[in-house]
Amino acid sequence: MRKEIENLQNEIIRISGVNPRKCMRCGKCSGTCPAYDEMEYHPHQFVSMVESGDIEPLLNSKSLYQCLTCFACVDRCPRGVEPAKLIEAVRLAAVRKQGQNHMTANDIPEKLDEDIPQQALVSALRKYSK
């Protein structure tokens, strides 16, 4: 179990490229977050919970999908921790847990549909190809 958590933690850290240990607990990310009130877990909590391996509650929380990826926290973090990237990585971990939803560029042509906005495809590829 511990091993699993550690793997998950390492995976999230690897995908996001974020080092949560750089966080100095100032809370500027949460102070700046426009979606704060919607969220159960706030940006600074993502950072500290990933660091402590307390990832399960994050995966099960709607907060994951309430992050707007506006990057205000990334811009303003004085230590360069980049919480939004970490949230994105947790979101990805949640998505992956749901099953076979990994995607490669080759899968795109068959999914092409006139009604699907280009951006959705790009963002899907971004999310599911890592």
Next chain:
Amino acid sequence: MQVNGEYKPLIVAFCCNWCSYAGADLAGTNRSNYPDNVKIIKVPCSCRVNPMFILRAFQRGADGVILCGCHPGDCHYTSGNYYTRRRMALLFSMLNFLGIEKERTRVEWVSAAEGAKFAATMNEFTEAVAKLGENKRLEDLRCKR
């Protein structure tokens, strides 16, 4: 170098007065063993070590030469070891270019507090040099004779 018909590597270690020589002293104070093959020459700063000294040591039968100085940023003279770093990077690269085994030359930063590191470094370096065998290449490059 041959001692009584047996190969016994000879290591010359140049140590800066402020950090590494003190580190070597600390190794002694802690009774950390390292081989007697290592003979230390004290210099005020690693930047005092002229490539000529190193070549001279090889010429006279040393099998390995190691230079120890303060860690970059800690030089007693503020910048000495930065010059050492450039000089030795180029010199060692040149020696290797001439076919000299790269294990015979080394620069190691050892602080006055790193007695254990000094001993460990010397053990490891002596072992590496011992594996190479006697230094013939730097003693004799002439095919004649």
Next chain:
Amino acid sequence: MQKITSEALINKACELLENKTVNRVLGWKVGEFAYDITPALFTDCDSLKSDFVFGDFCGANFSKYLVSETRKSDEKVLVFLKPCDTYSFNQLLTENRFNRENVYAIGIPCEGMADISKIKAAVGDGIVGLSSEGDKIIVDTLYDGKQEIDAKSVMAERCAVCKSKKCVAYDELMGEEGEIVDSNRFDEVEKLEKMTEDERYAFWQGELSRCIRCNACRDICPACTCENCVFDNPESSVQNKAISDSFEEKMFHIIRAFHVAGRCTDCGECSRVCPQNIPLHLLNRKFIKDINDFYGEYQAGAEVGNRAPLVDYTLEDLEPGEALERGAEN
């Protein structure tokens, strides 16, 4: 074939002598043989007209002569500088080795110099005359009469991999200024780097064993301008004029290359004058290549006043161990 002619240079030199801009001229003069061109000092127009030459064998770099020449008189000396000579010129100025005021420098273009040993290899011995015509060099030999060879095929190695046709220092320029060219001058060095330690050792053993310690490489080198060389100085503890120990010449060549590291402009004079044809320039080039790789591109003599890499540092320089590892990866 050089683009600029002896006549043009002689006329220029005469003009400057006559209008008293200079009172003497450093130039090339035919020696024992047509290919054996020697540096000479001319003080009048007549001797210039009779003896001065410029052609495919005028490789000699005059920059170094300025160290002693400028001390002789406060009047100006005229010097002709090929592009690679101008780098040496700048480097010597950087090191305050001569008084710029006492020199009138004319930059001249160079199409590359011929290597007599390559010609000899092609036509054999007994060369009595040489002339250039277009891309051809016409060799008159004792045994086989006149032969034509392609000038390119006998071009000196250093010219074949010329790094710059740009004159970087002059008072006056004859011909075009020229440009820095892409050169593959490090190919030889890379080839050696790719060898194993044993192969490299064998290579250098073969080369350096031929050294007779004539000191020609040192004496010609425009970077070796010490008032008193360490190898001539009894106080240095490393004095040796001849080989007394098997290691001496290796020590000599390593130290010599190290002493000019970061200052060597890669003019190639050391290898040109070596009577044993030892490729000494490869040692210098190895240092230049390492300096470029480790600390960023640096060309000695590109500008006056540049800080040589060995008297400089950055806090992030690579460690000597890393330098050796990089070498091992090749």
Next chain:
Amino acid sequence: MQRIGVFVCWCGSNIAGTVDVQAVSEALKNEPGVVFSTNYQYMCSQAGQELIINSVKEHNLTGIVVCSCSPRMHEATFRKTAAAAGINPYMVEIANIREQCSWIHKDMEIGTEKAIILGKAAIAKVNLNAPLTPGESPVTKRALVIGGGIAGIQTALDIAEAGFPVDIVETKPTIGGKMAQIDKTFPTLDCAACILTPKMVDVAQNDKIRIFSYSEVEDVKGFVGNFDVKIKKKARYVKEDICTGCGVCTEKCPMKKVPNEFNLGMDNRRAIYIPFAQAVPKVATIDPNACNMLKSGKCGLCAKVCTAGAIDYTQKDEIIEEKYGAIVAATGFNPISMDKFDEYAYNQSKDVITSLEFERLTNAAGPTAGKLLRPSDGKHPHKIVFVQCVGSRCESCAEKGKEYCSKICCMYTAKHAMLTRDKYPDTEVYVFYIDVRTPGKAFDEFYRRAVEEYNVHYIKGMVGKISPEGDKLMVRGSDLLNNKQLTIDADLVVLAAAIEPDKSARPLATMLTASMDTNDFFTEAHPKLRPVESPTAGVFLSGACQGPKDIPETVSQASAAAAKVIGLLAKDKLTGNPCVAQANELMCNGCSSCEKVCPYGAITYVDKEFRMPNRTTAIRRVASVNPAVCQGCGACTVACPSGAMDLNGFLNKQIIAEVDAICK
């Protein structure tokens, strides 16, 4: 040829346990130059030293080799012994056969063999030793203090107290520095002016102290004890010795709209001005960028009203040259620019201010005469938010802020919050903090009082965004302890801006050849043991130019620097280390390689005439080492291709002889 005596120490059983000392002294007897060799139980003891002294006399020794413990331990002892025996102390070499031999080897045979080799190396070196005499240089008994803030003032007063003349150079028209702008000081809440201005007056009245205000250091040459300094006294267009500081001119000047830098631009001054009432020297200064007379020649009103006749529109910058024995850098700090912190709306709203601006707003001599009023509309603010760590501890934004902790912000913010609540109990005060750092005497008590007695709301969290809305500032931040995001509709926001060294410090450091860290703070000679000295001899550090500091720390460091200066100036002569570099002029090429690597600027070049072949002479440029400045690292000796540069005590031939002795 030397006559060398070898003295092998047993160090009780420390050496004798694993080294056959008898065998060592026997073996070394036959080395070249050795005329006497012996061993003794404790060579460093009184009896051991006497043994050495007697042997020197008996055998006419010229050199001594002691095979004993590390030279770091007893080299000085044996050098003194040599001096007592009448030979030059630098004729002693130590072979370290304890730390580097007996203590690391267990086998007697191995230990003995190695000890003999180490002894041989030391003998080979002594054979080439030459007597060395430390150089002496005189000390100019005058100190220069660069910067006239509280650090410079305290240093100067202490040096003058000891009887040495001191000059203060200050770029502003008055001394006083940042402390003069501050209202109250933590943790005692004394009024800053009340404790600073008497000191400023002391400086003005002290006949040992000269003040060069409105001046800059232009050039520094020389070395410890002997600095030659050029000081540029900028033209202030007022004769300093005649002006009485009556201030009439500053009231009559028609140029009324010049931003007042003393009040950080929050009000205006005239073109001719005295920065503040207690300025020292209390002399008017004309701002040449604002004065009509200087710009267009039309006006001249101040000259008309000056009854003393002190105005001089033709005044020029003046260069003063003076010699100093010691220099103290006290260049101080500034708050960093808030321009790049867009999220705090500093440039969008006048009501977002820095802490230093807040000091002026609450200062009785400030733009609002001490009433806390909003800069935008002059109304009294009822809700104030303080934000700590603005630009401090900011790693990711190197171009915006600073990586370090500015140290003083926690305390002054607590002070501001407390004073506000004290004076205006109807005001709500919030402080956003990351950590509250209060190490210092009575500091934490002070902060707790702000919370407990004055009811200041401390919120653990950081402000993310400030947006002006109407006449309010919407401050959005997080409250980490309550896991809430807050929005406070503040009337005034005060940013505790990080502090940085003054911009003048970097060029000054270059002039002084004093080193700096990447943040442009001066580095100390040793971070723990020599905190007020720069690595460059004769240059000392006082105050925030060395690192962020509060007033008590600054003053103690200032006094410490003064003590070091006094210690230096009290000497008539400085004795140097004789193991310094030396250039052989006959061999020097003048190439400047050595000069470029010298970390101390000890090498200069001189032109000398040399005999050349054929009875000619030539002027050559050759290196010359100043032994008082050289510290003996030897970097130059390797940079020198001709081997003209050598290091006394560690000559090329000595080290090579050691190498040979070890290897042969």
